[in-house]
Each structure stands twice: as structure tokens, then as C-alpha cells.
Amino acid sequence: MTAVDVSSVSRRTATTDAPQKLRKQGKRRFGADAAAIIIALIVAFPLFWMVLSALKPKTALDAGDAAPYTLEPSLDSFGRVLGVNNFGQYFLNSVIVALVVVVLSTILAFLAAVALTRYNFKMRTKLLIIILVSQMVPVEALTIPLFFLLRNAGEAIPLVGLNQLGSLVLVHVGFSIPFAIWMLRGFVAAVPLEVEEAARLDGASSFRFVRSILFPLVAPGVVACSVFSFISTWNDFLFAKTFIISAQENQTLPMALLTFFKPDQNDWGAIMAGSVIMTIPVLIFFVSVQRKLVSGLAGAVKG
Amino acid sequence: MTALTPVLPEAPQGGTPAKGPTTAARKSQRFANGKRGLEPWLYLAPAFIVLIALLGYPIFQLINVSLYDYRQAQVSGKAPLNFVGLENYQKLFADPQFWTVLGNTVVFATACVVFTLLVGSSLAVLATRLRPWVRSMLFVVSLGAWATPAVTGSAVWLFLFEPTLGLVNKSLVAIGLTQFEGYSWTYDKWSAFGLVASEVVWCSFPFVLVTVYAGIQAIPTEVIEAARIDGASMPRIARSIMLPMLRPIVIVVTIQSIIWNFKIFSQIYIMTNGGGIAGQNLVLNVYGYQQAFAASLYGLGSALGVIMTALLMVITLVYLRILKRTGEAL
Numbered sequence: 268m269t270a271v272d273v274s275s276v277s278r279r280t281a282t283t284d285a286p287q288k289l290r291k292q293g294k295r296r297f298g299a300d301a302a303a304i305i306i307a308l309i310v311a312f313p314l315f316w317m318v319l320s321a322l323k324p325k326t327a328l329d330a331g332d333a334a335p336y337t338l339e340p341s342l343d344s345f346g347r348v349l350g351v352n353n354f355g356q357y358f359l360n361s362v363i364v365a366l367v368v369v370v371l372s373t374i375l376a377f378l379a380a381v382a383l384t385r386y387n388f389k390m391r392t393k394l395l396i397i398i399l400v401s402q403m404v405p406v407e408a409l410t411i412p413l414f415f416l417l418r419n420a421g422e423a424i425p426l427v428g429l430n431q432l433g434s435l436v437l438v439h440v441g442f443s444i445p446f447a448i449w450m451l452r453g454f455v456a457a458v459p460l461e462v463e464e465a466a467r468l469d470g471a472s473s474f475r476f477v478r479s480i481l482f483p484l485v486a487p488g489v490v491a492c493s494v495f496s497f498i499s500t501w502n503d504f505l506f507a508k509t510f511i512i513s514a515q516e517n518q519t520l521p522m523a524l525l526t527f528f529k530p531d532q533n534d535w536g537a538i539m540a541g542s543v544i545m546t547i548p549v550l551i552f553f554v555s556v557q558r559k560l561v562s563g564l565a566g567a568v569k570g
Numbered sequence: 571m572t573a574l575t576p577v578l579p580e581a582p583q584g585g586t587p588a589k590g591p592t593t594a595a596r597k598s599q600r601f602a603n604g605k606r607g608l609e610p611w612l613y614l615a616p617a618f619i620v621l622i623a624l625l626g627y628p629i630f631q632l633i634n635v636s637l638y639d640y641r642q643a644q645v646s647g648k649a650p651l652n653f654v655g656l657e658n659y660q661k662l663f664a665d666p667q668f669w670t671v672l673g674n675t676v677v678f679a680t681a682c683v684v685f686t687l688l689v690g691s692s693l694a695v696l697a698t699r700l701r702p703w704v705r706s707m708l709f710v711v712s713l714g715a716w717a718t719p720a721v722t723g724s725a726v727w728l729f730l731f732e733p734t735l736g737l738v739n740k741s742l743v744a745i746g747l748t749q750f751e752g753y754s755w756t757y758d759k760w761s762a763f764g765l766v767a768s769e770v771v772w773c774s775f776p777f778v779l780v781t782v783y784a785g786i787q788a789i790p791t792e793v794i795e796a797a798r799i800d801g802a803s804m805p806r807i808a809r810s811i812m813l814p815m816l817r818p819i820v821i822v823v824t825i826q827s828i829i830w831n832f833k834i835f836s837q838i839y840i841m842t843n844g845g846g847i848a849g850q851n852l853v854l855n856v857y858g859y860q861q862a863f864a865a866s867l868y869g870l871g872s873a874l875g876v877i878m879t880a881l882l883m884v885i886t887l888v889y890l891r892i893l894k895r896t897g898e899a900l
Contacts, residue, residue: 299696300704306693307704310772311711313726314718316737320729333740375617382613394614399825401625403882404632405833405855408875411868412631413624441624444617446826450781453818457788473609487784495777502719521721528725535729542722549717554710 314546321345321539328536344536348544351523353516361520362548364432365500368439369493375440376447377455377489381477383448384456385463395452402445410509413438417510430514438506443496450495454488455481490556497552501545520545629879636876640869658873667849668857672881675832675853678763682831685771687824690778697783709780716776720836727769728841731755756842759850766841766851770834778823785819786812821893825886832882835859854878 320328322340348354383395414429417437421428427437458481466476482489504521511517524541527534636658643649662668693712697705718726731738733754742750756762789812797807835855838845845852845860852860854874862871 299699300701303693303696303700303704303708307708307711310708310715313723313730313772314711314714316730317718317722317726328735333737375620378613379617382610386610386613388610391610398621399886400879400883401621401629402829403833403886404625404629404879405835405858405875407835407855407859408632408862408872408878409625409628411635411862411872412628415631416624416628437620437624441620444621445625448617449826450822453785453822454788456818457815477613487788498717502721504721521719524721533725535725538722538725539729542718542726545719545722546714546717550714553713553717 317539317542317546320535321543323536325534325536344534344540345544347534347537348523348527348541351526353518354523356516357518357520357523358544360432360517361501364435364439364519365497367436368443368500369496371436372440372443372447372496373489373493376444376451376492377482377485378477379444379448380451380455381481384452385481398445398448402449406442407505410505413506414509429510430512430517432517434510435500435503435506435519438510439496439500439503443499447492447496450492451485451488454485458484494553494556498549501549632872632875635868636872638869640867640872642866645868654869658869659877661870662873662877671849671852671854671857674763674851675855678767678853679828679831679834681763682767682770682774682834683824683827685767686774686827686831687778689771690775690823691782691820693775693779694782694786697779698786712776712779715773716780718773720773721840723769723773724766724837724840727765727772731765756851757847759846762842762846762851766834766837769837769841770831774827774830778827781819781823782816785816789815825889828885828889829882832878832885854881 319335319337321344322342323332323337323344324339324341325343327337327339351357383391417427417434418429421431421434424433425431427433462480462484463476466480471480502521504519504525507519507522508525511519511522524538524545527537527541637653637655638644639652639654639657641649644651693708697708700708715723730736733739733752738755739750739753742753755765793811793815794807797811802810833855834853838851838853838856839859842851844864845856849857855878858871858874858878860871861867861874
């Protein structure tokens with residue numbers, strides 16, 4: 268129902284403040300701003316509750332304390348999470364895997380998107396359909412074939428075998444690429460042909476154009492895609508659980524969190540504290556991305 | 571498209587405007603380099619080598635396994651592999667539970683897709699008309715929801731809707747709705763699906779918001795200004811310039827939402843504790859996983875994976891066919 272409110276508000280402002288936008292927007296914008304603030308509060312509430320519950324003492328949580336504040340904040344829950352053996356190691360592993368996946372999948376997907384949008388060749392549409400279809404396979408179902416594949420690969424190249432971070436990197440790069448290609452297409456195609464022709468007239472080679480002109484222009488899209496790869500890798504627990512069997516030192520963060528999920532006696536405080544710890548790196552990533560998004564777009568338009 | 575209706579206030583209907591450059595002209599303009607032989611393949615090669623090894627081959631194996639009677643004994647090599655052809659599929663089609671699960675999946679996923687697109691794109695349009703600090707606030711909290719891992723997001727929502735300790739029930743009782751005392755949101759089939767769907771929309775609308783917003787921002791201001799100088803009204807600009815330029819992004823966002831929401835796994839698995847009471851909240855993906863890993867029927871589980879892929883393909887192809895009819899090339 269929020270959606271309906273929003274559209275009606277934006278519809279009204281869209282029609283009314285169109286002509287002398289700059290002069291009128293002060294007052295007219297107020298309704299949109301108010302609606303946006305209310306929506307933002309609703310969206311933020313689960314996150315607020317997560318942080319608050321992480322800070323509440325265990326006794327208050329078990330008693331079902333529903334107060335939207337706490338008078339005696341405690342870091343006990345964080346203590347229980349950080350007390351898990353090797354927690355720092357798990358955290359570092361997650362960061363390494365996510366960053367390597369982001370860099371690799373973004374580069375590969377960007378190059379593929381260039382080929383699929385700025386060249387016209389026979390197989391183009393077929394390849395696009397293949398990429399689309401490859402995203403539709405439920406990854407949960409692929410766990411079994413991938414397990415056997417990595418076991419065999421590990422015999423040839425130990426770095427990507429089972430129990431190695433390399434196996435997680437490989438699998439996530441594979442799953443991130445189709446979506447990244449699919450999404451970058453729109454951004455790469457949006458760069459006008461005239462830019463490419465101008466570069467060519469100035470004597471730039473195809474690769475030079477892609478590297479020095481196209482890539483900076485589509486940076487916002489590239490960044491948006493890298494966020495997606497980062498999140499899906501960061502959040503994964505299924506592959507970490509399946510592929511990292513005996514090498515505990517190569518386990519990742521979500522697995523450490525899962526130790527607090529128990530059938531009947533969930534340690535809500537620790538789950539919430541762990542969630543806070545897991546969410547912070549992604550948020551940091553996002554904040555830096557947002558700045559890039561804006562400047563990248565400004566650069567693309569003005570440059 | 572429906573998702574973007576907010577961009578289109580009542581536009582003057584007279585004098586049908588040409589929809590940007592005609593499709594044919596646009597298509598021929600899209601490519602600077604007609605045929606350049608090997609060049610595109612050089613750009614494609616790295617990504618495709620990875621995809622063939624890590625997706626192509628496993629998918630082939632998935633189809634392969636779905637044609638066998640593949641259970642724990644076969645995995646450990648204690649029993650010979652038995653080729654059964656389409657028997658796994660026949661078993662599924664004869665099972666009423668399969669059809670119930672299929673129906674659940676379609677209804678649940680469709681609701682998630684519709685609400686995600688509606689909320690996300692409405693907010694994207696709204697975001698273009700906000701004061702910078704309000705917009706930043708909206709983005710930061712949305713990104714926070716997006717960044718929350720499926721596992722922990724599900725946990726927070728479960729905690730909020732917990733029968734006795736949860737904030738929602740406590741608040742409802744406090745305002746006089748005493749029937750919610752100890753009310754279990756996951757007991758009834760559709761309230762459980764509703765709860766999961768809310769969590770799904772909460773953590774997936776930001777993708778639509780950010781992408782559509784980036785698309786709106788990527789439209790060069792010169793183009794809009796030129797149109798304005800030529801006397802185009804704001805609705806006309808939205809319809810004839812912004813919407814055509816946003817189209818690739820809207821297509822991507824819609825297809826992605828379909829794919830993701832039909833494949834929802836973690837949220838259902840965690841929030842309904844593996845598929846709900848007596849499997850009432852099973853969707854295809856979770857059902858397949860349960861068959862494979864809980865019941866060790868890998869052949870049957872793989873068959874479900876194949877069916878699901880086929881289902882998504884059909885839906886997406888129908889969507890693309892509709893787009894083609896309206897004149898948008900892939």
C-alpha cells in the first residue's frame with residue numbers, strides 16, 4: 268500500500284512543478300519529502316531493531332522486552348559472537364573471497380558486455396539467450412555436480428580444490444558473471460555511437476577505446492554490478508558449508524553465524540549482533556559506491 | 571512498463587508522438603562495427619570459458635543425473651547406476667504434492683515480483699524529486715535492507731513476528747487486538763507466505779530503486795533541455811524521451827526479479843523452517859533441495875531443478891516475445 272501512496276505523490280508533483288521547476292520546487296516538494304521520510308523509517312525499522320536487539324542484555328530479550336530503547340546497553344552479545352573460535356579468520360576469509368570475486372567477475376563481465384552490445388555478429392542473440400538461461404538454473408540444485416567437479420579440479424590444481432578459498436571464488440565468479448553481463452549491457456549500449464566514432468577518428472584502437480573511454484563512461488553500471496557480486500558472495504553459506512568440509516581455517520563468516528541458530532533456543536542477541544557485524548562491510552562498500560555512482564554519472568554526462 | 575506508470579502523468583493524448591527514433595533506425599545505429607570477425611570473441615572468451623566450466627558442465631550433469639535412479643548408495647559407489655529415462659519426471663507429474671508446490675511457487679513468486687517492481691520503481695521516481703538529504707537517507711536505509719544477508723534478514727523478520735516475544739504481536743495486543751496474543755504468523759499457509767513475501771520485497775526492492783534511479787540519472791541533461799527548449803511538456807518528455815531511454819533497464823530489472831523470486835530459497839527455508847507445517851509453504855526450489863538432500867533422492871531433486879529451469883525459461887521467453895511484438899530488440 269506504500270507503493271500507491273508514493274505514486275500518487277510523485278504523480279502530483281510531476282505534473283505541477285514541471286514548468287518553473289526551480290522556483291516552485293521549494294514548497295511543492297514538501298509532500299514528496301514527507302512521504303519519503305516515512306517510507307525510509309519503515310524500511311529502516313528492521314535494521315534498527317536488529318541493532319537494538321544486539322545491544323539489549325540477554326535477560327531483557329528472553330523476557331520479551333518490546334521497548335524501542337534500552338537503558339542498559341551491553342556488548343555481551345557481540346562478545347559471544349566474537350568469542351567463536353577463529354572469528355577473525357572467518358571474517359578475513361569472507362572479505363578475501365568477496366573482493367577477488369568482485370574484481371574478476373566485473374572485468375570478465377564488462378569485456379563480454381562490450382562484445383555483446385557494440386558488435387553485431389551472428390551468434391549474438393543466441394549468446395544472450397544462453398546467458399539469460401544460465402541464470403535460471405537454481406544454484407542449490409547445482410551443488411552436487413559442482414562438488415564433484417571441484418573435487419576433480421583440486422587434484423589437478425590444488426588451489427581451487429575442496430577446502431580451499433579458491434573453490435568458493437571460482438563458483439561465485441561463475442554465478443556472478445551472467446547477471447553482471449546482463450546488467451552491464453544496458454549501460455554499455457547507452458554510450459552513444461558518436462563517442463566511439465570520435466575515438467576511432469582520433470586514432471584510438473578498439474581496445475584503447477574500451478579501456479580509456481568506454482570503461483570510465485559506464486563506471487556507474489560497473490559499480491552497481493560489483494555490488495551485486497559482492498553481496499551474493501558475502502551472504503552465501505550453502506557453498507561454504509558444502510565445499511569447506513575439513514579445513515576449518517578456510518570457513519567463512521555466515522558459517523560462524525549459523526552456530527547460533529538452534530532449533531528451539533535461538534540466541535537472538537548473538538544472531539542480531541552477528542548480523543550487525545556482517546552488514547557493516549557491505550554498507551561501507553555501498554557508501555563508497557554511491558559516491559562513485561554520482562560522480563561517474565556526472566562525468567559521463569559532462570565529459 | 572506497468573512499473574513505471576508513475577513517470578507518466580496524464581499526458582495529452584492527441585498527436586501521437588513518434589517513439590524516439592524508429593526501431594529500425596535505432597537498431598542499425600546501435601553497432602559501430604558491423605562484422606569484425608574475431609574481435610568480439612576475444613572480449614567474450616574469458617567470461618565464456620569460466621561459464622562453460624562452472625555453469626555449462628554442471629547443468630549438463632544436472633540433466634544427466636535427473637535421468638538416473640541416483641541415491642545415496644550410488645553417490646558412494648556401492649550400487650550400480652541405473653538409467654531410468656524419464657521415470658523421475660513421471661513420478662513427479664503423478665504426485666499431487668508436486669502440483670500444489672508448483673501452484674505455490676507461481677502465486678508466491680508473482681506476488682513478490684509485482685510488489686518489488688512497484689515499490690522499487692515508484693521510489694526511484696520519487697527519489698528524483700527529493701531534497702538531497704532526504705534522498706540520501708532513503709538510499710542509505712534501502713541499501714541497508716539490500717545489504718542485509720538473506721539469512722539474517724529472515725531472522726530479524728522472524729524475531730519481529732515471533733508469537734510471544736515479537737514486537738508486532740505485542741503492539742497489536744497493546745492497541746486492543748487481543749486475538750493476536752500468541753498468534754503464530756507461520757501457522758497459516760498464506761499468512762506464512764505473506765510474511766516471507768514481505769521480507770523478500772523489503773530486501774529486493776532496493777535493487778530496482780538503485781538501477782532505475784541510475785537509469786534516470788544517466789539520461790543526458792542536454793537531451794531533456796533540448797526537448798524543453800523545443801517546447802515539450804514534462805509529461806511529454808517523460809513519455810517520449812525518458813521511458814524509451816529507460817527501457818533496457820526496465821527489461822533487465824523485470825527479468826531479474828522474475829528469475830530471483832522464482833528461485834527464492836533461503837527466506838522460505840529459514841522462515842518456514844524448511845517448508846512450513848506438513849510442507850505447506852514449499853516452493854519448487856526448496857522442494858527440490860529437500861528431495862535431494864533430506865531424502866537423498868538426487869535423481870528426483872535434479873529433475874525438479876530441470877523443471878524449474880524450464881519453467882523460468884518459458885516465462886522469460888513469453889516476456890521477451892511480448893517485448894518483441896512491441897518493437898524492442900533483445
